Amino acid sequence: MLTAPGDFTHARHFAGARHALAQAQSLPPWTHTDPRFFAREMERIFRRHWLFAGDADRISKPGDWWSTALAGVPVLLARGRDGAVRAFANTCRHRGCRLVPPGEGNARAFKCGYHGWVYNLDGALAGAPQMEHSKDFDKSAYGLVAIRAALWGKFVFLCFDANAPPFEEAQGGFLRMFQGYEFDRLVTARRARIRVRCNWKIYAENLMESYHIPYVHAASIAGNDFDPGMEALAGKSGGLYGRTPGQPVWLDFGPNHGAIVSRHAGSNGLLPNERGFPAMPGLSGVAAEGSYFAYPFPCALIAGNIDCLWTVGINPLSAGETELTLAHHFHQATMARPDFAELSQAYYRRLDAATAEDVVITEEQQRGLDSPFARPGRLSHMEPVVHEFRRWIVDQVAD
Ligand code: FES
Ligand SMILES: [Fe+2]
Incomplete structure (x- = not known):
């Protein structure tokens, strides 16, 4: 496999790609093969920008959910009783199990298969068996981690960066x-x-x-x-x-x-x-x-x-x-x-x-x-x- 040089983020590798079109060169071939460059793209591009996720028809009714992985991040989208589309990190707040396997369906709540923690459609932790014995355990602090979601007509965009500009501004x-x-x-x-x-x-x-x-x-x-x-x-x-x-x-x-x-x-x-x-x-x-x-x-x-x-x-x-x-x-x-x-x-x-x-x-x-x-x-x-x-x-x- 073609690997990138040690200083692969250095601007000199990309100078040719910045030229005007009539003089532009392609990106170095290792930008398509090297896992470290791929990791850099995930961090700098896919963790920072608004990403097209698909269409909201998959979750048209209250209780509809859709579980997928976008750029390697497990995400769970759900339409709440209030009709709002929400996105969450699809990771249980107890010990981190993926909460819902990839797919689509309709549910009243989401129950983790590992120890039975239950989350509402709005991500709030509704049930956590045996946790009354744990000291100072505050359920309200252990809801699913929210991911920014924007609906544009029927299309859903997600952003993993809390500090990125709003979707309407970015696009x-x-x-x-x-x-x-x-x-x-x-x-x-x-x-x-x-x-x-x-x-x-x-x-x-x-x-x-x-x-x-x-x-x-x-x-x-x-x-x-x-x-x-x-x-x-x-x-x-x-x-x-x-x-x-x-x-x-x-x-x-x-x-x-x-x-x-x-x-x-x-x-x-x-x-x-x-x-x-x-x-x-x-x-x-x-x-x-x-x-x-x-x-x-x-x-x-x-x-x-x-x-x-x-x-x-x-x-x-x-x-x-x-x-x-x-x-x-x-x-x-x-x-x-x-x-x-x-x-x-x-x-x-x-x-x-x-x-x-x-x-x-x-x-x-x-x-x-x-x-x-x-x-x-x-x-x-x-x-x-x-x-x-x-x-x-x-x-x-x-x-
Ligand atoms: S990891 Fe989900 S309940 Fe334990
Ligand atoms: Fe084509």
Whole structure:
């Protein structure tokens, strides 16, 4: 395994990645393989920033719970009797057992399997057998540790840092981008979870550029003639990847996000020649006439289209392994259509086909990078979000 040098946080290792796009170099290959660098990313990025966790449909009713691990931290989300969504460290306050195994369900309270301590949906410790014999034991001081949670429409973000800015402040520009959708009327129709044997950054970057589309996705989405990657390669790029809204494709960057916004006919959610749904109701602005590929750094893609949204949650497991959660979200009016069950399959086929191709190539990239002869490369003009993402990473991890 390719390991990092002793001074791996030194800024000199990342100077090439900070150059302007036309001169930028890739990150050192060991940033994708070394466990110490991975630990640094967990500490500096995943323990400090707001993280996309998924959709709140999993916990729509009082008592619904959802247990998962995000960037290695066991978390428990629950909707209380009061309707509020809360997140907790999924760790018992007695001797630290994981309280609820991964999964979903509905409960009145949570009981630890080890010695029977019981917690309410709001995290308060409700019962602790035999503890009346312990001196000065105050149950109110041993509730579950709360984790900051923010609900944005149906999407849940978590932050493990009590001192980080509020979600709206950290991701303000990103949130405004999606004002053209009726988020509160979206319903999650399908979720799929897969493991990929590559570093989390490799998969994230794959989702951030269309340079690879003609090569990796020749058998699937490459035929979509509104795809910006195809347009640029065909020399039709014109003002492609400009910064001005209204160009065929433009970029939107904020302190903690990047986005590719495209104005085009049709839907990015389908394979070429497949039939889908009409535009969902309530769209305005770009949402009504194009698509968003938007990345709330560090770990999600939110793809907005006229007929559906899909999300990819990127959950790092180790330096070389990542869990993806792919989810499709449709407007409730779309889901009420009699042809929903049939036509929705077309959207799943598109994402499944492209994902299978991306998994193959990202695992090959991981293998290639994990070589003593791997060297930093260069970027094309078609990888501006990748470039911005790497600079953001470097800002977090370098001394
Ligand atoms: S560790 Fe949970 S009750 Fe003992
Ligand atoms: Fe791809």
